[in-house]
């Protein structure tokens with residue numbers, strides 16, 4: 001295993017393609033979030049392999065930026081971080097019935113709990129391991145995704161209180177998640193906060209006073225100070241992307257996109273006017289021109305919906321994908337420009353050299369930056385700029 005302290009260094013020209021991650025950008029973004037939420041602690045959210053950036057290196061960078069907490073969806077993700085030697089407070093919030101929770105309990109992973117059944121299984125694991133389980137009770141304040149319903153909240157809190165009195169549970173948090181925090185000022189935000197405060201008051205009424213209250217994601221961290229409470233859970237902003245155009249452009253938010261996806265031209269060739277390009281001939285050359293073949297496709301995370309839409313930077317010029325994105329490759333029409341096999345191609349990056357950002361890709365393809373970076377496939381090695389450079 002590669003130690004995060006000895007990251008794989010980029011070797012320009014050697015890798016066919018790489019997702020190059022600037023760990024200093026992650027550290028910077030955590031500092032930006034901490035400054036935006038000065039009264040709260042920061043949790044760096046590392047689910048889905050740190051949104052495709054590599055969970056272990058990203059964890060070290062987030063901690064270096066001052067994150068007090070790390071968060072993931074699944075206990076298996078938390079265990080992988082523990083196995084890599086990461087001892088920071090760590091929350092996993094998506095448990096499934098029947099899952100063996102003894103390993104996360106033994107590893108001191110905090111668990112997000114949204115039902116009596118999951119509380120029971122966490123308690124069972126705690127008894128087996130012989131230590132208390134630290135739980136964060138989740139109230140559904142209006143997202144209608146995870147969390148206990150308002151109707152079921154009192155029962156969950158009371159059961160947790162009883163287990164806490166026995167010493168088998170420690171109630172570390174009460175938390176929730178927003179539906180529309182990426183639309184600043186959306187009325188649902190304050191409605192959810194009202195439900196959240198009522199749930200906290202209900203818990204207090206049965207004697208439950210958790211260490212931490214938390215509800216803010218990146219968008220709320222950046223735009224809703226009244227939602228910061230004790231801890232913000234920041235995912236997308238950690239990686240330097242904006243939660244949504246309505247929240248603002250990453251650069252204006254003081255964020256630096258951490259990932260650069262780059263490759264090299266595999267083949268360049270002259271073709272005549274009227275040549276149909278790629279599957280379905282959904283692009284046709286209107287003149288004699290040079291086509292450049294780019295060795296990344298939808299198996300690598302370049303959305304097939306980028307056909308005739310996505311833009312990349314080659315030779316300092318933005319060029320639109322010509323024709324259908326294939327599994328492993330796509331084509332550019334570079335006309336008479338001097339583009340040759342081996343030339344570097346930037347699909348996205350921080351945007352500082354004129355390349356698109358992942359946020360630009362998201363806007364062009366009617367999706368979110370989250371999806372652009374998390375879908376980069378396993379064939380593309382992650383390489384790192386370490387923190388000390």
Ligand SMILES: *Cc1c(COP(=O)(O)O)cnc(C)c1O
Pocket residue numbers: 045047093177216217218219233234235236237243
């Ligand atoms: C993914 C996730 C986050 C982070 O959200 P961002 O919008 O990426 O900041 C926070 N909390 C929960 C429960 C999540 O699932």
